[in-house]
Amino acid sequence: MREPTFRDFEAIHAVETAAFGRELEADIARRVREEGEVLAELVFEEAGEITGHIVMSRTTTDPPGRRIAALGPVAVRPDAQARGVGVTLCRAGIEAVKAAGAEAVVVLGHEAYYPRFGFSHAAAANIASPYAHLAAFMALELTPGALAGPVTVNYPRAFG
Numbered sequence: 001m002r003e004p005t006f007r008d009f010e011a012i013h014a015v016e017t018a019a020f021g022r023e024l025e026a027d028i029a030r031r032v033r034e035e036g037e038v039l040a041e042l043v044f045e046e047a048g049e050i051t052g053h054i055v056m057s058r059t060t061t062d063p064p065g066r067r068i069a070a071l072g073p074v075a076v077r078p079d080a081q082a083r084g085v086g087v088t089l090c091r092a093g094i095e096a097v098k099a100a101g102a103e104a105v106v107v108l109g110h111e112a113y114y115p116r117f118g119f120s121h122a123a124a125a126n127i128a129s130p131y132a133h134l135a136a137f138m139a140l141e142l143t144p145g146a147l148a149g150p151v152t153v154n155y156p157r158a159f160g
Contacts, residue, residue, distance in 0.1 A: 001092055004043045004053070009033075011050040012043065019075035029055045029073055031158030039069050040096035044076070044085045051080035054089040056097045057159075059106070062152040069097040070155050071107040090117055094140070103146035106139045106153055114138055128152040 004012060009030070016026035032038055037058045044052030054074040061068055071093060076085045094105060094117060106124065107114050108131045117140060124132065124139035126147055131137045141147050 001042055001044050001088065004041055004050075008043055008050055012053045015050055015053050015077050016073060016075045018077050019081075020073070025073035025075060028158050029053065032057050032156050035156055035158055037156035037158065039100055039102065040093055042089055042092055042096070044080075044089055046080065046085075050077075052076040052085040052089050054093045056093045056102075056105070057156050059156070060154045062154075066146070066151050066153075067101050067103045068146075068151070068153050069100075069102040069105045070153075070159075071105050072109060074109075086113075087116070090114075094142070098142045103143040104139055104141050106137070108134060108136050109138070111136055111138075123147055126150045129155070131155075 012029065013026045016029055017023050032055055038055055039058050040056040042054050043050045052075065057070040059068050059070050074086060074089055097105060106127065107119055119138035119140045121138055123141055124137055126149060127139060139147055
């Protein structure tokens with residue numbers, strides 16, 4: 001696992017597109033990068049080929065100054081799924097944003113997958129977001145009490 005280089009961007013796009021069966025998530029990852037909103041980005045490599053990718057984005061908050069990261073997209077090439085690549089990427093991504101000073105992470109993702117990392121609907125209860133009404137919206141506190149009070153989380157433009 002490593003940070004991507006410019007040469008990896010085409011392979012990342014292919015992994016994202018293959019994993020989701022569409023280009024929407026690949027385009028989000030590309031736009032987050034182009035907008036300079038990447039907080040952490042990692043690729044998983046096997047036999048010299050990129051088989052997985054994760055991007056963690058900066059968010060803006062109200063009140064300002066809260067350090068909340070957005071996880072996603074995370075993707076694993078279909079032929080590499082069910083081997084722990086996604087779990088490894090998610091754990092490493094969470095640790096990377098924690099090391100960068102994030103107090104919490106939000107995700108819009110599969111309800112059965114993300115709780116294994118500590119994400120929950122309860123942790124997201126005080127968050128206002130365009131996605132907060134969706135069942136797939138969850139949060140993870142990295143600093144105890146970081147999500148105790150109300151906060152509005154605004155994703156990067158790429159998610160719009």
